[in-house]
Amino acid sequence: MELAEIKAIIERQGxxxxxxxxxxxxxxxxxxxxxxxxxxxxxxxxxxLARGPLAWDIQCGVYPDTEIANFENGYPDMLARPVLSTFRIVAWRDGCAFVLCDLYDVHGQALEESPREVLKKVVVRAQALGYRPLVGSELEFYLLDGNKQPLFQGVQCYSLYKGAQLEYVIEEMRNGLENFGIEVEAFHLEYGPAQIEVILEYGDALTLADHTVLAKNAIKEIARKHGLYATFMAKPWAEESGCGYHIHQSLWDPDLTGNLFHINEELARHYLAGLLYHTRDFMVLGSPSVNSFKRFQGNSFAPVNVTWATDNRTAAVRSLLGQGNGSRLEHRTGSADANPYLIVAANLAAGLYGIEHKLVPPPITATNACLADAQVLPADLQQALHYLAKNQVAKDYLGEKFIQLFLTLGRHEAALYAAAVTDWERERYLEMI
Known part of the structure; x- marks a missing residue:
């Protein structure tokens, strides 16, 4: 989109x-x-604007160990430069438009630590190999009342009747996203009280990640318009289902005339092998918080080990190959609190590594994958950060500066949690010890 066209839209739409x-x-x-x-x-x-957003935690807490911005260098400026092709009218607020930005230093160099830049780097690598990655997002969230409790109790997965009770807000979310230029496949109830899954249309990896970032924010905004809260927290309640973020993915030829996972079975197997080979080491890029790891339990629709199976939702990778141009792989270790750019980048990097090194997948799992004898996933954030820190492929594919920044932030988060005294501890120990 050219600036002259945008100017005309601004004037026409007020x-x-x-x-x-x-x-x-x-x-x-x-x-x-x-x-x-x-x-x-x-x-x-x-x-x-200041570089602070790339150097603080989710509550804007600052810490001293980030090279990109700190008190020693005075939190210098960066430039947010609009990506004009992403300009769009905000459908649920009058007189407002939105545009995504890429981030640069004051000399015009792209900031390697920017999550969007990290994904762009992996996409460029795929294109250089002759592949065009297409990706789909399945993202779960809870819809809460003004007291931050689910709008109804009990599990009514896929229920149209219970879903109709929430349609007054879900309809605005669905139509709002469509009018915002984000194509939606479906909203439906999931396996928790007032838990909802939103499925975005399959598309180019960078565009899909852009859309997922915007969709999460839009869903939260529209919920607040109705006095509600939408939360993408991975595990809001110990006794209820967690919120996952499943990545569907395939490689196509540059002109999108053919799905290479269907055309070239060997290519698909190498990609699958790469996904599995790096599942443990890359897991923290898709499950980045202390809370993320509390959703991985046996028989919970969240995987507990590095397995793959055909159309099996207990495995880490669900294979949906052999379906013509619909052939794809679904990676299921992501949590809804993930940064969409980073989880997509991690998946693509792992799969491309498998192709480039002609990896072979382990034997398929034929039954409940949580019972399989396979590599166990990290138990907590600290362990997941440890695996990422040892992985050289992550630094090569995603950028060493970014990985160091991500590790610094993650270790900061883990340290805060380790020092926190929780209600559970007080209720258990305060009186009786």
Missing amino acids: IHTVELGFADINGVLRGKRVSARHFLKTAYQGTA
Whole structure:
């Protein structure tokens, strides 16, 4: 989209405010709101803001060990430069438009630590090999009342009757996303009280990640309009299902004339082998919080080990090959609190590594995968960070600067949790010890 076209849309639609947005390391959408006039004046050079969003935790807590921004270097500026092709009208707020931004230093160099830049790097690698990666997102969340409790109790997975009770807000989410330029396949009830899954249309990896970042933020915004909360927390309640983030993926030829997973069975097997080979080491990129790891339990629809199987939701990788142009692999170790750019980048990097090194997958699992004799997934955030830190492939494919920043943030989060005194501890020990 050219700036002249955007200017015409702004004038025709009466747009007075443009949101400039980007995802931080945690996947939280951050940025600035500017007047439409100022946006048109600065669209090419970008808008300056501090690098802090790439160097703080999810609550904007600062810590000293990040090279990109700290008190020693004074938290210098970066430039948020609009990606004009992502400009769109905000459907649920009058007079407002939105555009995604790429992040640059003041000399015009792209910031390697930016999550969107990390994914772009992997996509470029795939393209250089002659592949065009297509990806789909399945993302779960809970819809909560004003007291942050589920809107109904009990499990009614796929129920149209119970779903109709939530349609007053889900309809606005579904139509709002469509009018926002994000194609939605479906919303449906999931396996928890007022738990919902949103499925976005399959598409190019970078576009799909963009859409997923925007969809998460839009769903939360629209819920608040109705006095509700939408949470993508991985495990809000110990006794209820966690919220997963499943990545469907396939490789196509550059012109999208054929699904290479269908055309070339050997290629698909090498890609599958790469996914499995790096599942444990890359897991923290798709399950990045202390809370993420509490959803991985046997017989819970969340995998507990590195397995694969055909159309089997207990395995880490669910194979849906042999389905013509619908052939794909579904990776199921992601949690809903993941940064979409990073979980997609990790999946593609693992699969491409498998192709480049002609890896062979282990034997298929034929039954309940949680009972299989296979490599166990990390038990907690600290262990997952340890595996990532030892993995050189992550640094090669995703960028060493980014990996170091991600590890620093993750270790900070784990340390805060280790030092916290919880309600569980007080209830268990305070009186009786």
